[in-house]
Amino acid sequence: xxxxxxxxxxxxxxxxxxxxxxxxxxxxxxxxxxxxxxxxxxxxxxxxxxxxxxxxxxxxxxxxxxxxxxxxxxxxxxxxxxxxxxxxxxxxxxxxxxxxxxxxxxxxxxxxxxxxxxxxxxxxxxxxxxxxxxxxxxxxxxxxxxxxxxxxxxxxxxxxxxxxxxxxxxxxxxxxxxxxxxxxxxxxxxxxxxxxxxxxxxxxxxxxxxxxxxxxxxxxxxxxxxxxxxxxxxxxxxxxxxxxxxxxxxxxxxxxxxxxxxxxxxxxxxxxxxxxxxxxxxxxxxxxxxxxxxxxxxxxxxxxxxxxxxxxxxxxxxxxxxxxxxxxxxxx
Amino acid sequence: xxxxxxxxxxxxxxxxxxxxxxxxxxxxxxxxxxxxxxxxxxxxxxxxxxxxxxxxxxxxxxxxxxxxxxxxxxxxxxxxxxxxxxxxxxxxxxxxxxxxxxxxxxxxxxxxxxxxxxxxxxxxxxxxxxxxxxxxxxxxxxxxxxxxxxxxxxxx
Numbered sequence: 255x256x257x258x259x260x261x262x263x264x265x266x267x268x269x270x271x272x273x274x275x276x277x278x279x280x281x282x283x284x285x286x287x288x289x290x291x292x293x294x295x296x297x298x299x300x301x302x303x304x305x306x307x308x309x310x311x312x313x314x315x316x317x318x319x320x321x322x323x324x325x326x327x328x329x330x331x332x333x334x335x336x337x338x339x340x341x342x343x344x345x346x347x348x349x350x351x352x353x354x355x356x357x358x359x360x361x362x363x364x365x366x367x368x369x370x371x372x373x374x375x376x377x378x379x380x381x382x383x384x385x386x387x388x389x390x391x392x393x394x395x396x397x398x399x400x401x402x403x404x405x406x407x408x409x410x411x412x413x414x415x416x417x418x419x420x421x422x423x424x425x426x427x428x429x430x431x432x433x434x435x436x437x438x439x440x441x442x443x444x445x446x447x448x449x450x451x452x453x454x455x456x457x458x459x460x461x462x463x464x465x466x467x468x469x470x471x472x473x474x475x476x477x478x479x480x481x482x483x484x485x486x487x488x489x490x491x492x493x494x495x496x497x498x499x500x501x502x503x504x505x506x507x508x509x510x511x512x513x514x515x516x517x518x519x520x521x522x523x524x525x526x527x528x529x530x531x532x533x534x535x536x537x538x539x540x541x542x543x544x545x546x547x548x549x550x551x552x553x554x555x556x557x558x559x560x561x562x563x564x565x566x567x568x569x570x571x572x573x574x575x576x577x578x579x580x581x582x583x584x585x586x
Numbered sequence: 587x588x589x590x591x592x593x594x595x596x597x598x599x600x601x602x603x604x605x606x607x608x609x610x611x612x613x614x615x616x617x618x619x620x621x622x623x624x625x626x627x628x629x630x631x632x633x634x635x636x637x638x639x640x641x642x643x644x645x646x647x648x649x650x651x652x653x654x655x656x657x658x659x660x661x662x663x664x665x666x667x668x669x670x671x672x673x674x675x676x677x678x679x680x681x682x683x684x685x686x687x688x689x690x691x692x693x694x695x696x697x698x699x700x701x702x703x704x705x706x707x708x709x710x711x712x713x714x715x716x717x718x719x720x721x722x723x724x725x726x727x728x729x730x731x732x733x734x735x736x737x738x739x740x741x742x
Contacts, residue, residue: 258632258633258634261634262632262633262634262637262667262670262671265633265634265637265638266633266637266663266667269637269638269641269659269660269663270660270663270664272641272656272659273641273644273656273657273659273660273663274656274660275656276648276655276656276659277654277655277656277657277660277702277705277706278706280655280656285655289649289655292645292646292648292649293649296600296645296646296649297649299597299600299601299604299646300601300604300650303601303604303605304608307605307609
């Protein structure tokens with residue numbers, strides 16, 4: 255116990271002397287050095303304490319901001335999903351609008367009304383032969399009715415109905431080898447017969463041998479066609495076949511204007527007396543019309559009726575009448 | 587008590603004292619946590635440890651205050667010495683005794699610091715009546731905290 259008292263007295267004396275020296279000699283170099291050292295050692299406690307306290311104080315607002323951001327994120331994701339759906343719907347409606355606008359520019363022949371139908375099926379084994387459409391006898395589709403499509407805003411011939419079922423119909427494409435359409439060339443106005451090859455090309459035969467032909471000529475259906483109305487685009491000349499000295503005519507290769515692979519809707523002409531339902535197809539869904547695929551649009555006739563197109567290319571020598579309300583339109 | 591734990595306690599107590607006096611002080615009142623810890627450690631470890639801790643913690647307080655460099659070190663060192671000296675007179679480990687010691691040591695600390703100001707700064711460094719009257723009670727409230735700290739240091 256005495257030793258502890260003695261030691262404590264020594265410690266007391268030492269520390270007291272040191273403290274009094276610090277108190278009484280504050281401006282001397284050793285004291286200033288000691289003070290600077292103490293500040294260097296102990297000031298970080300307050301410095302980092304302040305930073306830590308500030309971080310702790312920032313935690314509740316940070317958590318609140320995080321929660322708000324999470325809620326905003328959920329809300330924005332829902333809005334984004336809605337926006338994406340609306341965008342898809344908008345694309346579909348735009349396509350629908352374009353098709354309907356083009357349909358408005360067409361004047362169906364007397365006694366016929368246009369009927370739009372979805373392309374339901376395309377057989378890979380008969381890619382250039384036929385397609386199945388979603389309209390049949392119930393909707394007023396009749397045998398041999400002409401079928402049209404829209405290719406980049408232009409009315410083009412697709413084929414004719416060869417089989418009619420209750421709610422669907424089989425369309426024989428113009429590229430089928432069993433198809434043949436009376437047509438004429440836009441530059442020379444000579445007529446020939448466009449025949450399918452069951453491939454991506456058509457062949458136009460029976461062109462007079464003395465006529466000068468050139469590639470790029472547009473091929474339109476002739477008014478004399480038994481199936482299609484006149485002035486409907488069929489394709490353009492891709493190549494001129496070499497003349498056969500044993501034949502009295504020449505032929506050209508024609509690239510069809512209707513790309514059957516991109517058609518999603520087609521227009522069929524039906525007699526006006528058929529059922530009035532499904533004149534306009536059901537609204538297109540975004541999945542049914544992926545971006546880039548345009549629905550077809552146009553009008554057509556059967557073997558006899560004529561179609562007047564509001565706007566379009568005018569084949570040489572046979573100007574296409576502009577949109578004129580005809581008797582059919584007024585009579586309806 | 588390991589040196590590592592002692593160092594951790596030194597830094598943690600200094601930090602807590604600074605944080606409480608700057609962030610949780612209301613009406614100018616904040617507890618003298620370091621003083622209470624010095625009393626508790628002197629009661630358990632004797633005057634030498636109390637004086638050493640008191641001197642170093644006092645230096646820490648001195649660098650936070652502009653008046654006297656060395657004043658807090660001297661005053662808190664005497665608090666440690668006084669508590670250690672009281673071990674021979676009374677049972678300072680008793681809780682009630684610690685309340686009493688803390689209560690009066692707080693007044694002694696304030697008065698001693700003021701008198702040091704008279705000697706070395708030519709003015710009495712008065713802490714103010716609110717602190718002088720209520721800080722002893724405030725300090726008594728945190729005596730259990732010092733017991734927890736000593737238990738963590740495994741000091742009996």
